[in-house]
Amino acid sequence: SILAASITVKDELFYGFLRPWLGQSLLLSNGEDWSRRRRLLTPAFHFDILKNYVKIFNHSSNIMHSKWRRLVAEGESRQDMFNHISLMTLDSLLRCTFSYNSNCQESSSEYIAAIFELSTLVIERRGRILHHWDCLYWRSPEGQRFKQACSVVHGFTRTVVQERRAQLLHRGEPESHTDTTGGEEKKKKKRVADFIDLLLLSKDEDGHGLTDEEIKAEADTFMFGGHDTTASGISWVLYNLSQHQDHQDRCRAEVNDLLQDRKTEDLDWSAPVRPSVRPSVRPSVRPSVCLSVRLSTRDMTVPGGRVIPQGSICLVSIYGTHHNPEIWPDPDVYNPMRFDPENSKDRSSHAFIPFSSGPRNCIGQKFAMAELRVVVALTLRRFRLTPGGVEVRRLPQLVLRAEGGLWLTLETLDNTLTQ
Numbered sequence: 001s002i003l004a005a006s007i008t009v010k011d012e013l014f015y016g017f018l019r020p021w022l023g024q025s026l027l028l029s030n031g032e033d034w035s036r037r038r039r040l041l042t043p044a045f046h047f048d049i050l051k052n053y054v055k056i057f058n059h060s061s062n063i064m065h066s067k068w069r070r071l072v073a074e075g076e077s078r079q080d081m082f083n084h085i086s087l088m089t090l091d092s093l094l095r096c097t098f099s100y101n102s103n104c105q106e107s108s109s110e111y112i113a114a115i116f117e118l119s120t121l122v123i124e125r126r127g128r129i130l131h132h133w134d135c136l137y138w139r140s141p142e143g144q145r146f147k148q149a150c151s152v153v154h155g156f157t158r159t160v161v162q163e164r165r166a167q168l169l170h171r172g173e174p175e176s177h178t179d180t181t182g183g184e185e186k187k188k189k190k191r192v193a194d195f196i197d198l199l200l201l202s203k204d205e206d207g208h209g210l211t212d213e214e215i216k217a218e219a220d221t222f223m224f225g226g227h228d229t230t231a232s233g234i235s236w237v238l239y240n241l242s243q244h245q246d247h248q249d250r251c252r253a254e255v256n257d258l259l260q261d262r263k264t265e266d267l268d269w270s271a272p273v274r275p276s277v278r279p280s281v282r283p284s285v286r287p288s289v290c291l292s293v294r295l296s297t298r299d300m301t302v303p304g305g306r307v308i309p310q311g312s313i314c315l316v317s318i319y320g321t322h323h324n325p326e327i328w329p330d331p332d333v334y335n336p337m338r339f340d341p342e343n344s345k346d347r348s349s350h351a352f353i354p355f356s357s358g359p360r361n362c363i364g365q366k367f368a369m370a371e372l373r374v375v376v377a378l379t380l381r382r383f384r385l386t387p388g389g390v391e392v393r394r395l396p397q398l399v400l401r402a403e404g405g406l407w408l409t410l411e412t413l414d415n416t417l418t419q
């Protein structure tokens, strides 16, 4: 009820460190300002839009898998999943948000390095009490690094937004580009509208759109909110499947069955990857985001009759909710059957909240789940995953990570069609 209540707002102590990076975006705004933004942004996450991105998810997975094949052939079959998958989710997001091909999975990119730097610095700042004061932080070496990384990220986003606005004014629609399909023949093909196009075109009831500064804040927020979370989800799915070979085999058989009569391995939105893959993915997004924080703006009575006084900071443990033994017996056991309709029918809808709940739930959840399914399905088709021989210790940060990385051993499977 704390997440659902309209009398709680985002707490500045918890979220404030993100503000110099993300600005006044959907994630950090409150009240009427938040609801206007949410109305303007919601159409960009409609199924009709998202289904166009599935090609990008396939493409980014293909790049990652080619790299894995090469590494395995060179004898480096033990790999840190977080490392590879974070780059892959950033690659996808850059393409879906800005139509930008950073090539970041193959070579280093200043922009991507700045995003990693900012994510690390935000966590570090939280843990150092003296750095909570702006006057001390901005003078510290970490504060200077934060400023530097922000200027790289903001510079990039600002340039794309301004250039795209100018194109839109001249051409009135997303720019076209030349694509080669069908041998030598070159066909003019329209570029898929990305998030920047959609935000530039969105208008509220009074016909007002978002300013360049507002679009920049939202795009930076998608990059922040969409990469680590999805990478954590995918990494933990693969980890869980590496621990349960029987289930991994069942999921792989299902994916192979699905692709049996196809000429390519590209999965589309409608790929009926079920009944095994879907429930395998669900338990693994349980821990992605560990915590949500709210500030009560009035006294609030919660079920059970207790009163949360005005001004209280409320920590809602998403991780704790998903590991509450009263709701989830044997909470640490990976059991996809928990999500069987028969086994879920008596469970409250608030028992499973990886994307939070209520009006401020995750706007990107369908995007994330589609990417998760594509990446997991293609990975199982192409690789067998076994434990990496290093004990995996959970490390709760903004998202759940693993201390020292999440190492798995990859074995290339030779059943691949053309990509």
Ligand code: HEM
Residues within 6 Å of the ligand: 026, 027, 028, 038, 221, 222, 223, 225, 226, 227, 229, 230, 233, 285, 288, 289, 291, 292, 293, 354, 355, 356, 359, 360, 361, 362, 363, 364, 365, 367, 368, 369
């Ligand atoms: C598995 C992947 C993901 C998980 C587990 C996740 C989880 C969450 C959670 C728990 C919240 C609520 C935060 C809070 O209450 O403080 C949230 C909000 C949000 N997420 Fe996600 N997220 C994921 C992927 C994405 C993606 C891919 C995007 C964008 C492309 C995105 C964009 C956002 C935004 C903009 C908000 C703020 C919504 C609002 O306040 O109205 N997320 N997410």
